[in-house]
Amino acid sequence: MEILITGGAGFLGQQLIRKLLDNGTVTLDGKPHPISRIVCFDQGEGRIVDPKVANVAGSIADPATVSSLVNRDTRVVVHLAAVVSGTAEADFELGMRVNLDGTRNLLEACRAVGTQPRVLFSSSIAVFGGDLPPLVTDATTPTPQGSYGAQKLIGEVLVQDYSRKGFIDGRSVRVPTVVVRPGTPNGAASGFASGIIREPLAGVEAILPVDPSTEMWIASPRAVVGMFLHALGLPAADWGWHRSVNLPGLVASMHEEMAALRKVGGDAAVALVRHQPDENVMRLVRTWAARFDTSRALAMGFRADSDFDAIVRAYVEDNAAAVRLKA
């Protein structure tokens, strides 16, 4: 069985590919399927060298390129490719091209092969924004307050309609803010939530642009990759007619993040977090939802991290080379 992963060279894509290679199979509807090939598609080539992995570089915004990625053996597609929130807000046309046109290109390629591939769309809690209830549920109407969230919401509507029409077997998961994101800072407006753990552990100063009491809805890369595989594995009947779900996460304030940082990196690490309020970031963060009732996802078997300390410990395990300070 062949798997296509768009945005596969990103941190989640690479972690997912490693997990798939370790497993050797993908479980669909309770049955394991041996993996013959993983196509890792991204702007640049992925870093995983393996006989089963084809690293392909190209633009998701180009229909012909995307069409060439999907064939009748492509049973599973994981669509991660996206321009992140801050970038999509700063460069509207780029966001529309990658996040909207790119998603359409992929769905059209899947429709064209006629084999109803199983498609996992990585959506985001950024579909919610504005005047939200204190607890966001699966019944809360998405009202994105950023172009990234708007484009993700449109992707969900398309995944839903392509599934209803039988063109694909689609599933959209609204991913919490992923913390701790490894690597270098990107254009995500929520980047500080990872930065205040990652940079101090590397012995580098990090800026906290919001009030330390600020809460966010968070999941670790490990948990998210696990939930991606779970979303793919569920029978279509478990999704029913509604193909979007809010993923479980945990509420963490920046205070709690720093407490976890202290346990792992000591006072020296915490001293590297500099509180420098940024009104633009705060205004955006205020429109985000931090507390979710994810009972639908929990009933479907999705599982979040246990606590924030475990998230930081997992980061240290998975990124030993990037950690210099220890408590």
Added chain:
Amino acid sequence: MEILITGGAGFLGQQLIRKLLDNGTVTLDGKPHPISRIVCFDQGEGRIVDPKVANVAGSIADPATVSSLVNRDTRVVVHLAAVVSGTAEADFELGMRVNLDGTRNLLEACRAVGTQPRVLFSSSIAVFGGDLPPLVTDATTPTPQGSYGAQKLIGEVLVQDYSRKGFIDGRSVRVPTVVVRPGTPNGAASGFASGIIREPLAGVEAILPVDPSTEMWIASPRAVVGMFLHALGLPAADWGWHRSVNLPGLVASMHEEMAALRKVGGDAAVALVRHQPDENVMRLVRTWAARFDTSRALAMGFRADSDFDAIVRAYVEDNAAAVRLKA
């Protein structure tokens, strides 16, 4: 001031243009603005001949064509052009091209002129479907169960985001099923609700494909045109950050429609309605919402028809040539 009306050759567009010509002005934010020119854009040329009306034929799916329609004098845009529900379901690609690409082309053309035109997007209650509450409100999450509704919902998300970014001053109105639609039957799955009035009054047999107890959420062409002008006239502040609204209508069962038909067309007219259940139509209609709480729209000053009898009387007044049977 110049006005662009896409889909302007359709029955709502033509009725809107006649009303605009009668008024001579458009009221925006309480202030009347003289109309210098109305561009009526559609696949074919509009039928209204007037020095102020430019009838332009072309494809809304062609970016260059659409771009040529909008200039810095285009203060108001009314976007009616669409492939209707039954057609969008039967021809997926056509629906995507006209309803999604067409809307994007128009919004891009408006963004390009840089003057933040006021854009009214004719959305539909077809954005709702599936497991709905007994009473749909503005807080109900749109869950379209047809490609037409999905494409209209995507249009709303785009109008919302283009407005938030300041590219346009957009407003989306979710139009009830329009009854009595004049002219010949089209590809709308809800067409029977007009057909069972229009055809018998013309002395022609009409098919009722659903149970007579079936209820629908209905507004007359006159009421809809009035609500379009109201939606355009409201100050942006009255919309706030949420640019979509469920329009007021009235609940009418097919029983009630036939009772109204009897009053105007007599027993001879009612005898021309043939009940011939169609499981496909019934399955679709069952997913539609019939009862709405439109308190937000009412508070904003939108007004529906008073009762179904008035709707039929208005049809007879406006379409005297198409009415042969009288009670």
